[in-house]
Amino acid sequence: MLFYPEAISNLVDGFNRLPGIGPKTAQRLAFHVISMKEGDVMELAKALVNAKRHLHHCSVCCNITDIDPCRICNDQSRRRDMICVVQEAKDVVAMERTREFNGLYHVLQGAISPIEGIGPDQIRIAELLRRLQDPELEVEEIIMATNPNIEGEATAMYLSRLLKPVGIKITRIAAGLPVGGDLEYADEVTLSKALEGRREL
């Protein structure tokens, strides 16, 4: 017995294949689409196709972009002596939101993870090394802004050992208590990191 018309079940299946969307949410979304204005549905469908068609990776920093090199790599007002290394394109967005960093980025598109079989060759490390050989770019500092978890730390450690001999300053973003957080509810690892990273006032 077919519970749905095919046009719904196709859409439910489509939503269900997206990450973090289970069958119940997929069904709710599909029924919502049916109640949307036709123009809005067309717009969403177009946005999907456009996002896929017009976006690719920047040939310099590996960020997601619609022009090549990307806007950040092209921006002559940015400092070219600092590169912030992040795991994913969305991490660039997070960093940009702080408005505190005005240098360049490098997006690794992942992190080293022996458990998942991801080694240094599977992420964009070779591209970073190639960039550092560019004589126009005089990089003085590389900020490791990979995630503060096992994979991110391993990636930062691997890269710092690889790059130290080149004579570039390698730094790591601080781990500690989140601002607005509460000491009482902090986990031991974060708290010991915060203690370890204490600075004189």
Add this chain to the structure above:
Amino acid sequence: MLFYPEAISNLVDGFNRLPGIGPKTAQRLAFHVISMKEGDVMELAKALVNAKRHLHHCSVCCNITDIDPCRICNDQSRRRDMICVVQEAKDVVAMERTREFNGLYHVLQGAISPIEGIGPDQIRIAELLRRLQDPELEVEEIIMATNPNIEGEATAMYLSRLLKPVGIKITRIAAGLPVGGDLEYADEVTLSKALEGRREL
């Protein structure tokens, strides 16, 4: 400062407008779409447009359908003397999954809710009354399967008062403890409903 290329931000906005999808999830979904195969993205976009274009409400039972009358209304093997009244098209799917009901449905497309300003005229009650006047359809029982909350109960009560004088048997699905549940964790209202609805063994 524009953080994203337009093609991404359009898609993020599109996802963000769907119910229950906040800005973070919308961003995650958009980045996932970029990493999907082009064929799969095209398929999802097509499913969206098709769902909107090919679906409408059944002129008999108000369920969502691609043919009119819908498959259930057309199905000659189903009993035509029972109508199960539900709030939404997805409730029909939930009922069908039980494989316990073989009659017809009526989808109200909502419930009476004075707080939200939804009265009897805003939901498909008139359509139900019109159906009951059909001489071919000899309805003997109407099962109220609206949700067991304030709006659903109010709707069931309203309809039963409206239909009782017509001489049709009106029933309400049972409220009680969910199967597999635990008495200890049941809320008082559910437990008292379960007690009230007790049956002899």
